[in-house]
Amino acid sequence: MREHYPFKKIEKKWQDYWGKKGQFKVKEDPGKRKYYLLEMFPYPSGKLHMGHMRNYVVGDTLARFLRMKGHNVLYPMGYDSFGLPAENAAFQNKTHPAEWTKRCISDMRKQQAKMGLSYDWDRLTITCQPDYYKWNQWIFLKFYEKGLAYKKKAPINWCPSCKTVLANEQVEDGKCWRCESRVEIKDLEQWFFKITEYAEELLEDLGRLAGWPERVKLMQENWIGKSTGTLVNFRLKDSDKILPIFTTRPDTLYGVTFMTMACEHPLVLELVEGTKYEKEVKEFVNRVILEDRFTRTAEDKEKEGVFIGRYAINPLTNEEVPIYVANFVLLEYGTGIIMAVPAHDQRDFEFAKKYNIPIKQVIKPFTVHRKPLTELKEAYIDPGIMVNSAQFTGLNSEEAKEKITQYLEEKGWGKRTVQYKLRDWLISRQRYWGTPIPIIYCEKCGIMPVPEEDLPVELPQNVKFTGKGNPLKDCQEFVNCRCPKCKEKAKRETDTMDTFVDSSWYFSRYCSPDYDKEPFEKKRIDYWMPVDQYIGGIEHAIMHLLYARFFTKALRDIGLYKIDEPFKKLFCQGMVVKDGAKMSKSKGNVVSVDEITNKYGADTARLFILFASPPEKDLEWSVEGVEGSFRFLNRVWRLVNQATSHKPQATSQKKKPEADSLPPVADLHRKVHQTIKKVTEDIEKRFHFNTAISAIMELVNALHLVVNQLTSYPVTQFKTGKPANRQTGKPANRQTIEEAIETMVLLLSPFAPHICEELWENLGNKPSIGQKDWPTYDPKAIIEEEILIIIQVDGKLRSRIKVPIDLSDDEVKEKALADGRIKKFISGKKIKRVIVIPKKLVNIVTE
């Protein structure tokens, strides 16, 4: 590794050049095809890792390619810079979150620049700055006006000793991450965005997102979780209360033998209050509530519950059934109360077995003679024939669903309904480092939105970070204010917004980052939006992408957008792993960007990342692989410089080849054009940078062979040759080789931009290679004169022959049958048929 190309010098030189020239700045240009290329912006947590870099290298390569193809490419970068980690770091390092964030951003920008990423830095957007979060507040007020932002009680994690709200990730094993006290669940007034209002549209429009991966759409579909079913009103015994339940199985209504309620259901504690059941129920609820959803609903989790001492009345049968509170019922789904039919639902079945609750079968299989119910080992969940169901007995259960729902509707006991799993978006966070919610509480006037002209409500700088509670609450100068209406003393909302609010529209801010009348300028947004290609990790498949889609629709209804969907195409790159595990500090398998750029340079890192695997798959980091990429670039460097050098190559002086052993120059010309085609299509159609690079490697290998063999060729002539004639049959050697070298450098330039700029200049061209047109191939040049035909006998490869391209199928068939090797296999056999696949293969089928 002693001698290598001077990548440090070259990379610095061209990064400076691009920066000085402002080469990547873009403006709206109606005359050019726009292309908005977006990467998920990072959280500035300190150092960028190779996982980030993979995202950016894919994006940057694409951006450079598209520019050369003549697109007007918007390629911006920003930082998602509000959030809990900054606040924690501030507490630990005794710095201000703003300071810490600023430092992280500066570090990350340096690393991104070192990788040669071609962002338009003029559009840099940092979400923790008032000129950005002002518009979060503005949007909040618009949502509030439209009823899309509202307040209601919701349970939160509460640490009684720290007296603070905890995020879910701060609860470890049901205990506070800092002081290890038992976490409690408290109901608190919180702000919500009404995403459920768009549930149907969000679901429906998934069908129009042709450029999205199927699995992401599927995940969103499941998350929205639409189900059609029936709402049935049970009555509470000895009360006039109604217990509404949602079911997708109204056909099993006659088989209800108990009810279960979610532990979080507010009615639970109300119903047991002052009764002998109170103590037991409370203890149970408090225990269950702290387990996370996953463990609670896991298949193998023991189903548990407690009788609460009350009964519900089935409207169809007037039967009384006991009410339980159970661990497997979630408040979020349906109404939080479930009618339990143990005969036809597996979880209900297990529960009933455990607590000796009767099991009543109301559907029997279509196939006759089934074992009696008492011997059932599991619930019967499939459709069948209705039994024990009054006037519905004998019906097909699918049919009965409809009939029973109809009957309930007639009687006013229930109705058909559509249910979504999607919940409204809780945006309140009880912490400092986020966008202040622009609301004022006045004793006289109530909830008052901050007037638009008073925005932004700025985060106060002067707060104490004790690690406990929300520092904003203790900041008197922030909290105390005047009511905008009556001007009396009032108090500010101290909750801040979820950071997902910031990332739900940042891509629109890039379009007009300097605009100060609204979040973004219509004229410019209409030119750039929607995003043509979004690139990011699969971990955002649900939350971020769903919120951004919701924002787009809501802002459209406010009149800010013309579009319905923000991201036309989505690409999710795989993870970067090392030693079989995702790179992470705790595992100690992190490869830092600096380490790689210092040792091999950015071009090598870029090339390796793209070459080692197709971008949607996980990428295994390999030191040998990186060295291989480095070797390749050195090879390219020597090859091109050898061609431009005045000194003849020392090693190539040995002997002159015979005239007939001269390299096939026409082949090289063909190879060049085939490579253009392959590389272009691999990038454009498939995102398969790995095969694009291997095609370039093949071209380099071919060139290498030609240059080495062609010892009679005076290398000095490379420097100032005329461009190759691409129209006529067989160009001169010099032109062909020159064309091959220039094309190769052009094709390689989006992947390894620095070295290619330098080589381009060395070849006697003016910079910048990034502003040259992407090469196009000549369809005539890629046609082979002779093609290889595979000959099979009974599907087995037996011979190959070369034939002229224009030979007819019949002639090919004849040649195949006459082939010496084939004769051996078909002699004495009767030929049943011969299949000829034009220009590919002949299969001779014998009896």
Next chain:
RNA sequence: GGGGAUGUGGUGGAAUCGGUAGACACGCAGGUCUCAAAAACCUGUGGAGCUAAAACUCCAUGAGAGUUCGACUCUCUCCAUCCCCA
């Protein structure tokens, strides 16, 4: 339990529309150069059989079946790993 993805040499991967399995690279082995090494360059490299060598033959894409003249590719069953949901 439901849904999805993946499974190809010693390794990463290629085979884009059902038509030569293993492109390109890594690694390894041998060679050239060198006092030696590194670098660079050249040659070989799925397995087995048969060979002095070449040629040739057979086997091989997680396992097993099916469709087809022909299957890494399509269908079914199973196994393993990963992801999402419950």
